[in-house]
Amino acid sequence: MTSPSATVIVEGLTRLFDGPDGKPFRALDAVDLTVRAGTLTALVGPDGAGKTTLMRCLTGLLRPDEGSVRVLGHDALREPQAIQDRISYMPQRFGLYEDLTVQENLDLYADLHGVPQDVRRDRIGRMLDLTDMARFTARPAGKLSGGMKQKLGLACTLVRSPDLLLLDEPSVGVDPISRRDLWAILADLIAHDNLSVIVSTAYMDEAERCDDVFVLNGGRVLAQGTPAELTRQAQGLTYTATPPPGTPARFLQARLIDAPERIIDAVPRGGDVWFVRQPEAPEAELGALLGDAAWHPRSEALEDAFMLLLRQDQRTPHPAPVEAEALAPTGNSGQTDDAPEIRVRDLVRRFGDFTAVASTSFDVRRGEIFGLLGPNGAGKTTTFRMLCGLLPATSGTLEVAGHNLRTGRARARSAIGYVAQKFALYENLTVRENLEFFAGAYGLGFLETRRRVRAVMAQFELEPGLLARTLPLGYKQRLAMAAGLIHSPPILFLDEPTSGIDPLARRAFWRSITSLARAGVTVIVTTHFMEEAEYCDRIAIQDAGRMLIVGTPREVRDAAGGGGDIDMNQAFIAIVEQARAAEAQGQAAA
Template sequence: MSEADASVVIEGLRKRFEAPDGKPFDAIDDISLTVRAGELTAFVGPDGAGKTTLMRMMAGLLRPDDGSLQVLGIDVRADPQAVQNRISYMPQRFGLYEDLSVQENLDLYADLHGVPQEVRRERFGRMLEMTDMARFTDRPAGKLSGGMKQKLGLACTLVRSPDLLLLDEPSVGVDPLSRRDLWKILDQLIADEQLSVIVSTAYMDEAERCAQIFVLNRGKVLADDAPDTLREKADGLTYVADALPDAPARTLQARLIDAPDRIVDAVPKGGDVHFIRRPECEEAALGDLLSGTRFEPREAKLEDAFMLLLREHEGEAASGNDMATADLPPSGEKEAGRSGNDQEAPAIVVRDLVRKFGDFTAVASTSFDVRRGEIFGLLGPNGAGKTTTFRMLCGLLPATSGHLEVAGLDLRTARAKARGRIGYVSQKFALYGNLSVRENLEFFAGAYGLRGAHARERVKAVIAQFTLDQAAQSGILPVGYKQRLAMAAGLLHEPDILFLDEPTSGIDPLARRAFWRTITSLAQAGVTVIVTTHFMEEAEYCDRIAIQDAGEMLALGTPAEVRAQAGETASDMNEAFIAIVEQGRARHTDKKAAA
């Protein structure tokens, strides 16, 4: 390939940082690659793979320590400004000015990039049309939903027409409908402007849209090819198995990932379990793991190849069970909360729950129960009211009206006492970055009222349970490690109910498997888990899920029941979610038209 056909050419690139212990490490470790021009290219890899470091070097924001880096034919080390004049870069935390309106943010970024006045009208109009935000130009950015903020960030990034667009995980924390809208915008830009786009992503369905995929881990490039070619690496190793009788699919999934000598990966999907056999393991050796349940080969997916590559590079069978907290029950044994405990009082009771902010109704007359030991998923688009519902369940926000009972306690009269029975892990992990892992845990132990020998015992127990380095400084830990620490802090006081608010946002598939293995163990031990998530694959781990939009309940039931409600066109949970939300919005539009 000639340099004229390439947007990025890298030879022997290296970037070195200093670790917390003072030892240097290579975040980018002697890599060479070429990114073709005029295409959509993906960087995928787990936390700490080097994706963001690589993008920041390509954007001229970090100086390489060794090697050659050319972007659009320009030596980035010699002239970073020349590169920045021709590219647009959207980092994970794009800097919108929340007190400014949508239009004022666009104007500000146009000023910063020196976009001529005569160009702005056409460019703004195009960006507002593509993002469907022309109706919201006067709205402050801080009042937008998460998905709308991402679309505005993309519009601000594109106030000028770049030769190369760099997007660092643009859909983190965004619901499936907003993700779909973002990718429609990107597809249109590539088609209309022949734009070269490089995107880092934790979503394999997004990577599958790309012409070229680079798989990274620990600063190395593990593979580079088209999606279909990469997928072939897992051919002949992928299967689907029926769930165990009278048990959720996650029970078999946990059993499989706890056998890393034979299994690369396993996930619940559509009520079944999809898994990958290790190449050196014979198919006949799977029988005892599957306990006689039916299994058969299935077509390999890109995520199968991705997980296979990562496991091989890690040099160990698996890390998915590092966070396991309890032994699995024997085959067929029912989990807590699924049968014998179903007659007990529910862990959570919600009746006619309403929350208003002035004239705006964020949650409208919502009712449901959550059984003890159940994993309950609360899903919805950005701005749907699920976070408001979640905060009321945690006792962090009072209800306007209705009845809300948690752990047998009425939150109107015993909110403080109820909080002592629950654990909470927020999306942004409320950790103190300047404190060590142990210091964080000791602080949270005190906040939960643990004292003396009991506090020391619980801190020691969760450090071992989550395989934590007690001396590590929290602020510089990888995101997946911070998630483990936040989980440990939330479980210090051994709560009856654990609330998890988008805990896997921005987390790679390896860390998500480890997280859900822990949740399975907690549920088996009788802990009730309430989780919000934008990863629809994670709804498959739940016993039941609720889907909200515009403050109203659109669906409530098991994953199978929700898929059935969505209709025959919904082949998976992602499609079911989109179908149910769009059906609900269509009904709402029809009602308004009739009125």
């Protein structure tokens, strides 16, 4: 029988799937775990770790091949319906009906769960209040921003009162303000409903909020414990390094991450670099690696321990250093050395009476990494689509690689590589076939196609014969990047390329971006991971179509009022909320 103090007991859980080579592989391999009742529990791990498979086994949607799963006292193999009657589950894609309104989605889920009319009125009313969605009940779900879809998905999941809530990466693809709001809602539900929650997440700051954390990799549980217990595993191994004046932090980070025999992990933070030393590497050897950079010990964080655990697991290899020469553009864009690669002046885009982008202006220099940030619905993707020539501007001037997009769109497009949010891959084609198709679309000849396909497959460590649909999300991202770079463009657009990607894959991604920029490629990127803004030379923050600020990461933090004492998440929220408050005051005064 299940212990009264346990919501979930998993013993020896193994789940097999057919691999792309026809051989079975173990998505879950003899997993043991116990989830305490009334707690908030996190599942963390890289892509393919088994998090979603474990969640689906807990819901009774997947049958174990070996082992046992008991949820709320019920055997998942024999009593899946009894479990499903008492839990709520929100998958990664929210499960919304985009042609239905907010209210119709809520009513549909209430009907599906058999919620009585007198109960549903109060329950839906509370969910609308918690999510601040009462103003939008008549809006179709397909017209909501990503953050609002996230809130509606959670409200639909909780239209009945469950004993256990399962959330599979609920904050994928949403901005810091929406993430903050989600966790405020969860805190309210846990406090008032005594709700047990299991959440899988790619954000270590979210895992730090939880009572217990399970670290998975390759279908196995590597470690479990409270965030404090896990964090202590990195004690004595964590440092901060400050690069010499004029040296971008990402250059020092690249040097450190390319020394896996001495360094576990390295990331830019606040103009510095946070890094983790290999336990067997003497501290005295760090000076030669760091050169002129000043460095000192710092307190460890959960993400440090997470990366330590993954690196120590033999099935998680350190990414190979990127060869810049293989990624360098074969020619330049035709611009003079001092001319901006991208020039935007008074850019406006309207959809009927709605202004998606309002009088935006900025320049991007050659070899610069330029970050375009903003809340969901801020106009980032619309701006991107105009820059790529996929959407005409209503008014304003837009030049890419020296070509005016009103008169030279085709020439501008030939200088651009583009990786979209949804990865425009052909799922039924192999890796090689996808790359050959994109090479043909960009007009590469037969011999050049063969050369470039070989180069990018080696660069991104891709297996040529695997079908795109069988790739884990992190490898789909690599394939999408390879396709965008197949024609050696001088300008690369990346629209939220790391959405849903774990920290391990994000490190490898940004290592490649650093190498691209050093090779002369101009990179424009949108992201909801605010720590990734630290890799950028400059960032711009938009909200409601308006440009709020353009500057270096340090200038943005200073403008937010915190200087070096706040991280980029806090700076982003402060900049957006200050602008919204000023606008509200202006409207009230008018």
